[in-house]
Amino acid sequence: MSGRLFVIGLGPGDARYLTQDAVESLQAADALYGYGPYLDRVPVRDGQSRYPSDNREEGERARAALRYAAEGACVALVSGGDPGVFAMAASVCEEIEAGPPAWRTLDLAIVPGITAMLAAAASAGAPLGHDFCALSLSDNLKPWELIERRLDAAAEAGFVIALYNPVSKARPWQLSHAFALLGRKLPATVPVIFSRAVGRPDESLTVTTLQAAGEVGANMATLIIVGSAETRVVPREGKTPLVYTPRGVAKVMA
Template sequence: MSGQLIVVGTGPGNPAQTTPEALSAIERSNVFFGYGPYLDRLQLRPDQRRVASDNREELARAKDALMTAASGEQVCVVSGGDPGVFAMAAAICEAIEDGPPAWRELHLEVVPGVTAMLAVAARAGAPLGHDFCAISLSDNLKPWPLIEQRLRAVAGAGLVIALYNPISRARPWQLGTAFAILREVLPWSTPVIFGRAAGRPDEAITVVTLAEADPNRADMATCVIIGSPDTRIIERPGQAPLVYSPRSAGERL
């Protein structure tokens, strides 16, 4: 059998949120490439081999996986969440575009997964019920002024914003700066959801207003969702509030 490469998303961390399609792809693969903690979520057989690497080595991982697949192996590249959202599918495509012709001849399959913003939104209600976007606050692969420009543009356009990679030890200031930018554009009463480890045992979902949003609530396991001016909070006695964006939106010039 000739080699092939499958890129899977295992979801946000709860095994129940890994799709049957992803489980089937894992079952029929022989060699697994991925960030160590993501590979740890898999229940691999003794005949299945894992190759773990650091989370900042995506392109090198992609090249290693493609070389292994080209040698005839059934390779699986593992991402958390969805592999096409700030994850390994794009790195694989980049490597194929710049790599040898043999990599373009490989059978490539991308298997979707539940990404963090969907898991957090489901826990909070329906904050993505109308138009929305996703922005990574990491400036490793794009300049920070571009991130600022995009934040102002999408907030001004009335989009709900899901922030990935909101904060880290190397980038402790960026989420606070992002909130300051959004306060220049959005009502301070806009709902903000801090969704940490959605679906996992250490899950924490917190709803505050933009005025109250404290960057110290977030870490790299957190997806932050900032509502639009139309996003609403429904208070419920004895239960967590529901956050939702109505299906219709007012005219915005």
């Protein structure tokens, strides 16, 4: 019997962000693997086993799911947001490349989900309306010096920048350092969006400027979007400002 592995994106939180493909894949699975808080989002189904693990156990989680699928089971490995954006799909592919030949014969399906970046952008307006990039500020898997170079290059190129994993208890200083670095290339008035727990009951959205961004609190549940020099803010009385980046560029950069 050939096993199957679904790598499923749960979206940023609320069930309304879960795609129909993801729902059907979750229902078809004999077993679920994932970071504990993500598994808690999935409704319990009789006869379906669950294997929660810690946030920094991506490799072992992927290997465990692959081993079970190789035994002939239908397995679902869940991620928040989209599994291919700073999430489990890359870990699964890495383990398949390094693992036994049998893992390459598995029926593998990567089931996309709505990323926090896209959900946050939709809540604010259209800040990703023109060219943009996404960066993780976590230096667990890459050196901080590389993050600095990429931030500098993105700001120099005029990209809107979505920042994942902006701060943690082990990394309390990096976000303010990133803002200072971006401030060397970007105007102080560039809009900055802080979207916390998007798609969840405690969701909040704050629109500020790069100059004042250091005064806004953030944690690992926060997605930050730093605008470009082209990004605009439209005030709306009694409502959150509308933030958008025009699809056209006012002038060609030198």
